[in-house]
Amino acid sequence: MYRWFLRHFPRGGSYADIHHALIEEGYTDWAESLVEYAWKKWLADENFAHQEVSSMQKLATDPGERAFCSQFARSDDHARIGCCDDNARIATAGYAAQIASMGYSVRIGSVGFNSHIGSSGERARVAVTGNSSRISSAGDSSRIANTGMRVRVCTLGERCHVASNGDLVQIASFGANARIANSGDNVHIIASGEDSTVVSTGVVDSIILGPGGSAALAYHDGERVRFAVAIEGENNIRAGVRYRLNEQHQFVEC
Template sequence: MTKSKSALEPAPAKVLVLRTCNANLLSRGGKFQWSPVGETTTAPDWRANAECGNGLHGWLWGSGDWDLKEKGKDITWLVVEVDAEKVVNLGGKVKFPSGKTLAVEKSWAAAMAFIRGYASYPAAESNATGDSGHASATGDSGHASATGNYGHASATGYSGHASATGNYGHASATGNYGHASATGNYGHASATGYSGHASATGYSGHASATGNYGHASATGDYGWAITGYDGRAKAGKDGCITMAYHDGKRMRIAVGYVGEGLKEGITYTVNSKGDFVEVAA
């Protein structure tokens, strides 16, 4: 019996793109309509060239040039699923011919939480070396490594290690004492458990250690380091740091900018007054 074409060909690898619209899912000054959750948006003028325009645009895995987001207070964040092979890198953003809307959120944090959850879905193998590969290690002390561009590595057990070494990679360590490392440009490293470590060393990387006592390092230019309560963080040139602290009454957030009070490559914590304090690395 002859197998159907769909049975012979594997499904294309998927990536997620984050973008902003207004409250009515309109972009381009209110002229282009994006589709709601579960539906697909298609560019009517698609061209597969490395030039802005002629396609749909956004930030691959939520990383890129933030100056491109919609302006105003009623911003809506869309998470769009796209065929990886059709993504065109434009530097700071990507473009693609079509994508399925998976989530519509009112905040960046909620949209990125969705993206991190998507990235942590178990994969068949714990090591993926090709572009757009997925690697997952779900047991305690597991190791997951995705070395190609657009790769995902997820270690969900206690004391796990996740490493994504290609550009636009995403590494997630969700158990306590986990380590997540994204070494390529525009990478994301997320360690969500207690006392986790997250490191994004490439250009415009994001490192997030949101559990208590975490360490976040975004040492490439324009990076963003984020920590939970009593964390440690450092960032590279023109980077920023966001840290949680308790002022004696409630939890609050302190934001600092390298070059505007904070020093490049220096590790900081935050005291109960919200002041950034240098600490030993």
């Protein structure tokens, strides 16, 4: 891969361009490795989120991948689906599917492991049950639901809602007025958009809030379930700082 990279990008290149070039030349395994590395390293970086969305938009507008997809379903592994239609309905069941959509009010469902889903249209609805999937959304008022483990979710739009009950999930939301509900354990959450709200009944390993943000994290005190509440600007809770609950169930920097 290193020699290929030097040949095609001697002066370096963006994540979106490199990913698209790998897909175009059929190096899907390399592309998946790039995606996995990038999501692990830069999920908390809003600039990466924009590049991820740009990368998936290239797939959505690629003539070789576009189909009439007002209703579209596939069950094969490594499926590639790009769609610009509004109100589309897309479903996949295979391993490592790639789904890119730019339309308004799209509905996407995926049950295969290691799926890669990108949506830039407003009011998108995405439901995922496969483990190790990655979901990026740039449209306002999107709704994302996940039940898989080790899933990564990234949203840029305002008023996005994310519901997740898988363990080892990472959620990054950069838009204002986001609403995040979690019931999985060992989860990392970033809600850096203004006035965002996080509620979790599962164990949250770390959380970052934005201006005006708030979070309620459940814990068990030995007798009953209680909630620890963090409100940005109160009790030394600051925007952009990573916190966790300590053994006394208090928010501390980490």
